Amino acid sequence: MIKANDPSLKSWIEVDKNSDFPIQNLPFGIFKTENNKPSVGSRIGDKVIDLSALYVLGYFKNLPFEQSDFKSDALNTIMKKGKEATTDLRNRLSKLFNIENKDLSNNNHHVEQVLIDVEQVEMLMPVQVGDYTDFYSSRGHATNVGTLFRDPANALLPNWLWIPVGYHGRASSIIPSDQMIKRPKGQTRPNDDQDPIFGPSKLLDFELEMAFVTFDGKPLGENITTEEANDYIFGMCIMNDWSARDIQKWEYIPLGPFLAKNFASSISPWIVTMDALEPFKTKGPVQDPKVLSYLEYKGDFHYDIDLEVGIIPENSEETVVSKSNYKYMYWNMAQQLAHHTVNGCNIRCGDMMASGTISGDEPSSFGSMLELSWRGTKPIKMKDGSERKFINDNDTVVMRGHCNANGVRIGFGEVSTKVLPAE
Amino acid sequence: MIKANDPSLKSWIEVDKNSDFPIQNLPFGIFKTENNKPSVGSRIGDKVIDLSALYVLGYFKNLPFEQSDFKSDALNTIMKKGKEATTDLRNRLSKLFNIENKDLSNNNHHVEQVLIDVEQVEMLMPVQVGDYTDFYSSRGHATNVGTLFRDPANALLPNWLWIPVGYHGRASSIIPSDQMIKRPKGQTRPNDDQDPIFGPSKLLDFELEMAFVTFDGKPLGENITTEEANDYIFGMCIMNDWSARDIQKWEYIPLGPFLAKNFASSISPWIVTMDALEPFKTKGPVQDPKVLSYLEYKGDFHYDIDLEVGIIPENSEETVVSKSNYKYMYWNMAQQLAHHTVNGCNIRCGDMMASGTISGDEPSSFGSMLELSWRGTKPIKMKDGSERKFINDNDTVVMRGHCNANGVRIGFGEVSTKVLPAE
Numbered sequence: 001m002i003k004a005n006d007p008s009l010k011s012w013i014e015v016d017k018n019s020d021f022p023i024q025n026l027p028f029g030i031f032k033t034e035n036n037k038p039s040v041g042s043r044i045g046d047k048v049i050d051l052s053a054l055y056v057l058g059y060f061k062n063l064p065f066e067q068s069d070f071k072s073d074a075l076n077t078i079m080k081k082g083k084e085a086t087t088d089l090r091n092r093l094s095k096l097f098n099i100e101n102k103d104l105s106n107n108n109h110h111v112e113q114v115l116i117d118v119e120q121v122e123m124l125m126p127v128q129v130g131d132y133t134d135f136y137s138s139r140g141h142a143t144n145v146g147t148l149f150r151d152p153a154n155a156l157l158p159n160w161l162w163i164p165v166g167y168h169g170r171a172s173s174i175i176p177s178d179q180m181i182k183r184p185k186g187q188t189r190p191n192d193d194q195d196p197i198f199g200p201s202k203l204l205d206f207e208l209e210m211a212f213v214t215f216d217g218k219p220l221g222e223n224i225t226t227e228e229a230n231d232y233i234f235g236m237c238i239m240n241d242w243s244a245r246d247i248q249k250w251e252y253i254p255l256g257p258f259l260a261k262n263f264a265s266s267i268s269p270w271i272v273t274m275d276a277l278e279p280f281k282t283k284g285p286v287q288d289p290k291v292l293s294y295l296e297y298k299g300d301f302h303y304d305i306d307l308e309v310g311i312i313p314e315n316s317e318e319t320v321v322s323k324s325n326y327k328y329m330y331w332n333m334a335q336q337l338a339h340h341t342v343n344g345c346n347i348r349c350g351d352m353m354a355s356g357t358i359s360g361d362e363p364s365s366f367g368s369m370l371e372l373s374w375r376g377t378k379p380i381k382m383k384d385g386s387e388r389k390f391i392n393d394n395d396t397v398v399m400r401g402h403c404n405a406n407g408v409r410i411g412f413g414e415v416s417t418k419v420l421p422a423e
Numbered sequence: 424m425i426k427a428n429d430p431s432l433k434s435w436i437e438v439d440k441n442s443d444f445p446i447q448n449l450p451f452g453i454f455k456t457e458n459n460k461p462s463v464g465s466r467i468g469d470k471v472i473d474l475s476a477l478y479v480l481g482y483f484k485n486l487p488f489e490q491s492d493f494k495s496d497a498l499n500t501i502m503k504k505g506k507e508a509t510t511d512l513r514n515r516l517s518k519l520f521n522i523e524n525k526d527l528s529n530n531n532h533h534v535e536q537v538l539i540d541v542e543q544v545e546m547l548m549p550v551q552v553g554d555y556t557d558f559y560s561s562r563g564h565a566t567n568v569g570t571l572f573r574d575p576a577n578a579l580l581p582n583w584l585w586i587p588v589g590y591h592g593r594a595s596s597i598i599p600s601d602q603m604i605k606r607p608k609g610q611t612r613p614n615d616d617q618d619p620i621f622g623p624s625k626l627l628d629f630e631l632e633m634a635f636v637t638f639d640g641k642p643l644g645e646n647i648t649t650e651e652a653n654d655y656i657f658g659m660c661i662m663n664d665w666s667a668r669d670i671q672k673w674e675y676i677p678l679g680p681f682l683a684k685n686f687a688s689s690i691s692p693w694i695v696t697m698d699a700l701e702p703f704k705t706k707g708p709v710q711d712p713k714v715l716s717y718l719e720y721k722g723d724f725h726y727d728i729d730l731e732v733g734i735i736p737e738n739s740e741e742t743v744v745s746k747s748n749y750k751y752m753y754w755n756m757a758q759q760l761a762h763h764t765v766n767g768c769n770i771r772c773g774d775m776m777a778s779g780t781i782s783g784d785e786p787s788s789f790g791s792m793l794e795l796s797w798r799g800t801k802p803i804k805m806k807d808g809s810e811r812k813f814i815n816d817n818d819t820v821v822m823r824g825h826c827n828a829n830g831v832r833i834g835f836g837e838v839s840t841k842v843l844p845a846e
Contacts, residue, residue, distance in 0.1 A: 167678035168591035184766035255590035256679025343607035343686040
């Protein structure tokens with residue numbers, strides 16, 4: 001076991017038992033305080049840890065970082081140093097904030113420079129994303145979409161059980177939690193017998209996904225095997241991969257979704273490392289038919305992460321509309337990465353790869369309004385009495401995720417996005 | 424007329440009449456000489472112009488650049504300064520290298536520092552590409568593909584005449600001319616009744632495309648109109664968008680091409696500016712049905728650029744297999760950019776957007792082996808007597824492009840890529 005994951009560890013910073021951020025988490029993110037430049041931070045309980053301050057105060061001796069790595073507007077600077085370096089960095093934080101270690105906790109003057117109340121910071125995009133790839137790896141979701149739009153008797157397309165199907169998404173429009181979006185406009189064809197029209201999307205939807213962030217990979221022309229995959233993954237966040245279903249329906253044949261997706265994808269701001277997620281590994285589904293050899297893997301590569309989606313109508317309270325779990329994935333990250341690179345495609349530090357919508361077998365675990373409202377035929381009741389088939393203007397969509405094992409809860413915080421009307 | 428485009432201009436640097444690089448061109452690229460760092464350059468005839476050297480020698484006074492903008496491994500540093508700045512930079516070069524201007528030409532010591540024989544430089548990737556988008560805007564190509572794979576009577580899909588169809592591609596694997604690629608491996612299903620198999624692609628193909636590079640756009644949520652489009656486009660290059668047809672066929676439904684494309688896209692290393700291409704504008708096709716209003720445009724946005732593709736078998740001479748022209752596009756760049764951003768999708772400095780395969784009406788103008796060999800049914804004869812249905816190992820594919828008007832020829836040079844066997 002990684003020592004920083006020991007369930008018995010306690011920090012000298014107070015942590016509520018329902019917090020996503022005990023000392024066993026120690027995620028990384030980019031924060032900003034008023035009048036200061038963006039900086040790399042970690043988090044325990046309700047405190048953000050300023051890693052640049054820790055560096056300046058000499059607490060990162062013998063680690064392969066420079067101050068500019070922490071006085072940075074993206075985690076790419078620390079990820080560039082590689083897996084061993086970022087693992088050592090998290091281990092150092094674990095040691096410094098351990099209740100039994102007095103190096104920092106006894107120095108009030110230092111503590112004041114290093115810790116910031118979470119209410120006082122703005123969380124920014126954690127990563128400068130190079131390429132963004134979106135997979136389609138939840139069997140529940142693929143089956144639901146196939147049933148709704150094609151043939152219930154043959155819901156899964158012929159390639160789905162053989163290939164971790166994926167496609168390229170838009171990196172420029174990935175935004176952090178709390179950044180509002182506008183309802184997108186676009187071309188749709190509401191009636192197959194009439195010409196298409198232009199206007200605001202009427203079928204705006206969320207997609208509950210998780211995404212992982214990569215270290216630098218191998219040169220173009222070389223592949224990464226399932227066994228090597230873990231060495232190339234830094235950590236994960238939650239993603240709301242916004243979708244405009246009416247735009248998607250008209251545009252996506254034959255080259256896939258484009259404007260229906262690229263207006264925004266929202267992510268939670270803390271990247272939880274694969275090291276921290278290690279204790280929450282779980283077994284994946286039996287894959288039948290047997291996958292081709294380059295997709296075979298040993299050990300567990302699925303993760304037991306509880307996920308939920310809430311909708312907050314304007315001036316109203318939240319209704320949780322979905323409770324899902326990341327373990328419902330059919331294809332895991334090792335298989336996704338092995339497939340993505342098997343043709344020699346190169347990955348780079350900061351690339352982001354998302355799971356695709358995560359839907360379980362139960363209707364309450366579906367990861368999009370398309371599925372939850374069964375294409376609008378089963379409206380979802382809100383606590384305020386209103387109904388939703390898709391997302392309304394001024395709704396805020398919130399996604400959360402956390403793991404529980406051995407008495408330790410670690411989580412991702414949330415990704416929250418308010419939808420403004422189209423202009 | 425832009426003064427730097429005046430057909431009567433001559434340079435004190437000798438330029439062959441068949442050169443792509445007279446003083447009316449002045450493209451931008453990134454070059455490297457032995458033991459030196461990458462640097463921004465331009466080109467006249469067979470000379471590369473070292474812009475960093477010109478800066479240091481004081482020839483860029485009153486232009487909004489710093490030395491680090493030229494001592495850079497990507498044109499993004501100069502593009503960040505915006506359209507007016509890069510236009511002024513080209514105009515300054517036009518003035519300095521004009522045969523009537525003696526400021527530089529009379530100073531042999533300076534000339535020696537500024538000019539380098541093209542044989543002595545290595546051309547690198549000109550741009551750090553943020554997001555890469557590939558359109559599908561040639562009616563000839565879309566019709567051919569529809570005829571080959573779907574229904575000759577309904578070759579164009581219903582959305583094609585309404586939407587400049589596009590999809591997201593992979594930025595990390597865009598490579599400059601002369602970088603060799605390996606034949607990709609991947610999953611294919613040669614027989615619909617049998618399980619898929621894994622191995623080297625058997626149907627490796629080129630796609631003749633042109634690509635444009637953008638300046639910084641507007642913030643997320645704002646669109647760029649067809650009238651504004653020209654202000655956001657820096658310049659163009661030729662692209663060979665490599666494709667593995669057998670991988671594509673098995674993977675692309677429903678989310679579009681992925682591993683069939685993302686193993687490599689090769690580009691010509693000089694970015695020819697939209698300013699230089701201005702005299703070669705030409706009328707586009709009548710668009711029927713009439714496009715939706717956000718896709719309407721005024722003036723000419725098509726360009727008359729002759730294109731050709733050659734195949735060089737190993738140790739043999741080149742056979743030109745296609746002669747096409749960029750003016751065969753149905754959708755132009757202004758329409759592509761307006762469509763891409765109409766949902767609020769943001770573009771950034773260095774984004775690259777490709778045309779899609781450019782095919783004219785005549786079989787000799789088709790832009791891929793898929794079309795030229797009509798899915799392998801009409802093999803193409805090489806000068807050495809061999810035949811090609813697709814691309815063989817150790818073949819080199821070369822694409823070239825140039826414009827002619829008013830006695831001036833400007834061009835893109837070439838993109839040349841050798842295919843090595845799969846490992």
